[in-house]
Amino acid sequence: MLIDDLKVVLQVAEFKSIKQAAESLDMSVAVASAAVKRVEKAYGVELFVRSTRKLRLSSFGEKYIPQIENALVILNQVGQSAKNEQNIIDGDLRLAVPSDLGRNILLPWIDLFASKHPQLNIRLHITDSTIDFYRDPVDMALRYGAPGDSSMYGFKICDVPRILCASPYYVETYGMPVHLKDLDSHNSLLYQLHDTVHDIWEFSCRGITSKVKMRSNRTANDADIVRRWCVAGYGIAMKSALDMSDDLLSGNLVKLMPEYTPKPTELWLICPSKQLITPMVRLLRESITDKCLTIINSLKKSGYL
Structure with missing residues (x-):
């Protein structure tokens, strides 16, 4: 036994x-x-x-x-x-990550982390759905938004601005929205979690908060697909600045309506038990935090934030 x-x-x-x-x-x-x-x-x-x-x-x-x-x-x-x-980092790293952030931003970071700690076994779970730690095969989860369950143990990675953006092709074809009322004439690319379609977009401008119900002909339950649709020119999207960073910095996307600030979010690393907060978890948190802040600073220097 x-x-x-x-x-x-x-x-x-x-x-x-x-x-x-x-x-x-x-x-x-x-x-x-x-x-x-x-x-x-x-x-x-x-x-x-x-x-x-x-x-x-x-x-x-x-x-x-x-x-x-x-x-x-x-x-x-x-x-x-x-x-x-003994500062030993080994065992299984069973981590859940969001679809877009996980595939396009986090994956090379996790590969680099694993290469520095060859005794680690990576078990990556990519999903945008809410994690049930007692049923899903994961020990920790990287999630947008503060944890709603007070029994969870969480580490805040960073504040994450959201950005309203579109491809240069879309802007050339359908025009550049300037005011909130202009959004009525544009196609939005929407994200759906379970039965909820996130079609109410919230903005602030000069201390005034406004909400706009968006029209759309494309909805997906995978945030990566929403980003791809945006790059392909099918509409405008409001997404995490981390998710869109590579496409913004490379010119695949442009920022829209800079006077209006979309409601920001946060990135958290969540564990269901204090016993799971190991040196591996702390090192991973520090690594992800440093790299996320580097991206945020790059977007600030380039004028996107």
Whole structure:
């Protein structure tokens, strides 16, 4: 029996399903089932009552699962303390990142981080959807917006301005909007999260905040697609300055309506547990923070912010 076997048992107890536990741990059902059997054999008791469709804790499971959980916490703390003293960066980096930022900005940063720490295993989860740390196979998530769950542990990476922009082709074809009322005659490229289409855009100008409902013929639940549509000239987009930085600095996109400031956002690194805030997490946070601030400063020097 291995410590990893105990982790499998705890996940099975959490999900009440070997299949779901295996998916959350990125392993096969057969491997997860074998781990449970090894633990039960080592203890000489059945921790779960199984049927063809259901699985529940046995009386022994109800008694011993909490003790296993406590024991694992202590073992993890001992192991992490030893690594901290030796400055060892290893193990699995299971990170969720937004689609556009993840593919086009973060990926080379993460590759560089991994090359400096060859004992790391990268498990990258690219999604714009809300992360469920108890079901999704991730230990931390990089997300736009401050965490809404007070039980989470978060590190603010930086403030992120949003930018209203379009391609030079679009501006040449359809004109340059100057005032908010001009937006009525332009096609917007919209982002959708679950059932919510973000078609209300908020701006501030000289201390006055205004909201505009945008019309659109293109909506996507992937922020990367919205950026690509914008570069291709299909409409105007309001997105994170980080997401659009490369295209702005290269001239693929131009900033629109500079007198009007879109509502800004924030970038956060979020963990569900204090035990997951390891030296690896702290180093990753510092690395991402430095690189994000470098981009923001480049956009400021170029007059985009």
